[in-house]
Structure formats: C-alpha cells, structure tokens
C-alpha cells in the first residue's frame with residue numbers, strides 16, 4: 501500500500517515535471533499587472549488569460565449523456581434530473597420547504613446563479629444570504645450592507661449586485677489572486693471555518709481542495725428565534741479538526757441551538773437543521789485519496805491541451821463525463837477498470853441510501869400517527885418519545901449528509917457506508933420505540949407503514965412539478981423491495 505502510494509506519487513511528480521518543464525505543449529505564460537485587486541468580471545481576466553476564460557466558459561455547455569450512472573445533471577440529452585424523483589422519500593422528508601418543491605442534480609458552474617433565478621422561489625426564500633456560495637461580490641456586499649442585504653428578498657438582493665455580474669457564479673476572483681497570479685480563497689465563511697478547525701496557512705496542494713471547499717461544504721443560514729435570517733452563512737464545524745470534520749461533530753453543532761433550525765418539516769412538525777453538499781467534509785474525512793495528498797482539482801481540473809498550450813481544465817465537471825482523463829495522471833489501470841470501481845462504490849452507496857431514506861421516512865410517518873394519537877388525548881410517555889425523536893434526527897441528518905454529497909459515495913466509500921449504516925440503525929431504533937408508544941395508545945400501524953409518497957411528489961410548487969417515474973433510482977441489488985412494497989411506498 502505504502503509502496504504503491506510512493507510509486508503513484510513518484511509518477512505524479514515525474515508527470516508534473518514532464519508537464520511543467522520540457523514538453524510541448526507549453527504552459528500558458530503568466531502575465532501580471534493587468535487585473536485589479538477587486539476585479540470580479542471574468543471577461544476582464546479573460547483579456548490576460550484567454551485560454552482559461554474559454555475553458556471556464558465551457559461549464560455552460562451540456563456534457564455527453566450516458567457517461568455517468570448517478571450524476572446525470574444536465575447532459576446533451578438536455579434532461580434536467582429531479583432529485584426528488586430519483587429518491588422519492590425525499591419528497592416526504594423535505595415537505596415543508598424549498599428543497600421539497602424543486603431540487604435538481606447539479607450542472608456546470610456557469611449556471612450556479614442562473615439556476616437560483618430559475619428555480620422555484622421557495623428555494624431562495626432566505627434572500628440575499630443565498631448568494632453566499634454564488635456571487636463573488638457577496639463578501640463586499642455583506643461588508644457594505646450587512647443584514648439589509650442578507651435579509652433582502654432574493655431578487656432584490658440580486659438587483660443590488662453590479663448589473664453585469666447579476667448572473668455570475670464561481671469566478672476567477674473566487675479562486676485567484678491576480679498579482680501575482682496564485683490560487684487562493686476569498687469566502688469569509690470558509691476563512692472562519694478554517695480558523696475553527698485550526699487550519700492556518702494551507703499549502704498549495706491544500707488550496708487545490710480549499711478553492712472548491714468555498715462552496716462544496718455544508719453551511720447554515722443562521723436564524724433568530726422566529727426563524728428569520730439572522731446573519732451570513734456559517735459552517736457547523738465547531739469542535740471539528742482538519743481531516744476530521746465528522747458527521748458526529750456536525751450533528752452536535754447543528755443540534756446545539758435554535759440558530760441552526762432553518763425549516764419546519766411538515767409531516768412531523770419538527771423544526772429542523774439541514775445539510776447541503778458536504779463534498780469537502782466527506783472527502784477529507786480520511787478517504788484513501790485525501791490521505792494520499794490528492795486534491796479536488798487533481799480529479800476535476802486535470803491538465804488539458806489548449807492550442808499550443810496546456811492548462812488546468814477549468815471546465816469543471818464529473819470525471820466520468822471527461823472520460824477519466826484526470827485519473828490517468830496517477831493510475832495506469834484502464835478506463836473500464838476505473839469506471840467499474842466507481843460504479844462498484846456508487847451502486848452500494850445508492851442501495852444503502854434507499855434503505856436509510858425509506859427507514860427514516862417510515863419514522864416520519866409514525867411521528868405523524870403519534871401526533872394524531874396525542875391530539876386525540878391519548879397519553880404518550882415523554883421520555884420514550886424524546887428518545888425516539890433524538891434517534892430520528894440522528895438518522896435523518898446522516899441520510900441527508902450522504903445523499904446531498906454529490907459523488908454517490910465515491911469521494912469516501914468506507915465513510916459513506918459507515919454513516920448510512922448508522923442512519924439505518926438509528927431509524928430502526930426509532931421505529932421500535934414509536935411502535936411501543938403506539939401500542940401503548942392502542943394503535944397498530946400494521947406491518948408496513950403507508951408512506952403516501954405520491955402525495956408529496958405531485959403538483960409541486962409554482963411549476964406544478966410531478967414525479968418522473970423513469971428517473972427513479974432503483975436498488976441495484978434489488979434488496980429494497982423486500983423491506984417496502986410498492987403499495988406501501990404509495991407512488
């Protein structure tokens with residue numbers, strides 16, 4: 501293992517030397533002095549770095565269809581993949597807020613802010629705070645206008661941005677210092693997050709991940725006691741460490757006080773925290789690649805030829821859609837072998853996501869039943885009830901953590917399996933306690949709990965979105981059907 505790592509690192513080093521030094525095509529020459537320190541507009545950067553600008557613009561183009569099994573996003577078949585149809589239990593669990601109305605698989609960086617303008621308005625209900633991971637101007641806006649900007653209705657907050665930049669997502673400014681041209685991070689929330697976990701002065705290789713961690717991390721839109729937006733986004737990383745931002749620490753932080761409760765789950769009536777795209781947290785929690793010193797950019801921004809030059813590919817996308825060119829920098833195995841390894845992990849993760857998702861959804865429906873029983877005046881042991889509720893939160897947040905992570909387990913296979921296993925265990929415990937309480941109140945929910953998934957998935961939001969059966973992710977091993985019949989699922 502160590503020897504292999506050494507061989508891989510050595511070959512990577514040789515490869516970098518080769519690419520960096522004596523080969524043709526050459527790296528694009530660096531120019532300095534032409535880009536101001538607060539230049540947000542990529543077009544201006546593009547006058548100095550036309551090849552990078554062109555490459556960055558390509559995130560606008562749809563990617564080849566049929567190459568990725570689980571991240572179909574927006575490919576040249578132009579189909580938008582609806583996460584709620586892929587994982588129908590999400591419709592039930594997220595009912596009560598924006599994510600339960602419209603929630604799509606990601607597409608290229610070009611669309612980061614565009615998609616916010618196009619999505620159901622409930623998704624951007626917090627207002628200006630939603631721009632934290634989108635516009636490069638966010639930090640300056642917060643520094644200048646504070647809460648006034650953060651709490652402004654979304655479209656009004658967008659209108660406060662410089663007119664030309666109102667549709668601009670991840671930009672050169674976010675990841676680079678212009679003079680001299682270096683890699684950096686600019687987001688205030690990441691700066692504070694890194695201070696929390698004691699990471700000062702990251703190395704260049706660490707920056708090749710941290711540039712992405714500016715947005716590919718989970719965050720909280722903090723609330724006051726009446727659930728109104730109370731500040732800029734923050735990272736729930738209290739008591740975590742570099743290389744160890746575990747789900748356990750994150751949950752501890754998220755459940756610590758009301759400022760983390762962002763929405764009310766309709767089925768249970770519970771005020772809940774939420775977890776968003778935790779790519780960096782999952783990847784950096786001891787994955788084989790992280791521990792071997794591999795960075796996000798190694799797999800998502802490999803060197804690519806551009807005319808007479810070679811540059812880091814700024815058309816950031818799924819490595820599968822880029823034919824796994826990135827992997828070949830370090831791996832000698834065939835594309836087929838590597839693809840099989842990716843699918844091997846993703847199939848197993850998807851299967852467990854279904855198990856955890858439907859188990860947690862079952863608990864949600866049993867809380868609905870319990871609350872009805874309570875409303876009808878039956879006594880319910882509050883100690884057991886509180887215990888069940890705690891198990892439920894633990895199951896829910898673990899499920900969301902891995903389901904919202906965008907690699908379907910690939911970034912850290914063993915950790916994804918561990919967390920989903922725990923989610924299933926917490927949900928199982930919760931259900932046992934709930935059945936005990938219901939039995940005490942003389943109610944038998946039956947062998948299978950009816951989830952009524954269709955009720956939550958059809959006619960959603962302003963667009964009246966419906967369940968798309970052809971997009972549903974089916975258990976690759978066929979196990980899920982043994983736990984839940986189609987009738988109980990209710991689609």
Ligand code: HEC
Pocket residue numbers: 563573574605606607608609611612613615633634635669670671674708711712713714715716796797800801816817818
């Ligand atoms: C300023 C925020 C931001 C930064 C910085 C950022 N991303 Fe993203 N990224 C996003 C958003 C938002 C989306 C989803 C866009 C959409 O669906 O509209 C996204 C989408 C993606 C996708 C999916 C693309 C596709 O074709 O489906 C990949 C892969 C990705 N990012 C990787 C990275 C990597 C690697 C880095 C660092 C080199 C990075 N991102 C830096 C915000 C960011």
Ligand code: HEC
Pocket residue numbers: 567568569570571573605606709712713716779780781783784789794795796797798799800817818819820821842906907908910911
């Ligand atoms: C060892 C290679 C590797 C590393 C390192 C890596 N990724 Fe990935 N990433 C992948 C693969 C493979 C997928 C799965 C793509 C698919 O299923 O189509 C993926 C998927 C993604 C996606 C979803 C892509 C899509 O099209 O929707 C995002 C976003 C992403 N990675 C971001 C990151 C970030 C951020 C980091 C660093 C914290 C990172 N990746 C590190 C290989 C890697």
Ligand code: HEC
Pocket residue numbers: 542545546549552553556670671672673674675676681683704708711712797801810811812813814
């Ligand atoms: C999401 C982060 C991100 C964004 C946005 C981004 N870059 Fe980069 N860029 C990188 C990374 C990562 C590297 C590799 C740097 C390294 O390893 O030191 C890089 C490298 C470069 C380099 C050095 C040469 C090379 O190809 O490695 C130039 C020049 C550059 N980028 C220009 C731009 C320009 C111009 C834009 C906007 C049009 C831009 N970048 C947008 C992350 C980004």
Ligand code: HEC
Pocket residue numbers: 501502504505508509512788789792794795798799819824826827828829830831838839841842913
């Ligand atoms: C910068 C170098 C680098 C890149 C790029 C890279 N890998 Fe790796 N990969 C490694 C190293 C180092 C290991 C650990 C090797 C070992 O010890 O056997 C590894 C291990 C693996 C393993 C075995 C993991 C395990 O859990 O045992 C798989 C599978 C893998 N890589 C797939 C990929 C795929 C797919 C890509 C492209 C999306 C990729 N790698 C990109 C360096 C890299």
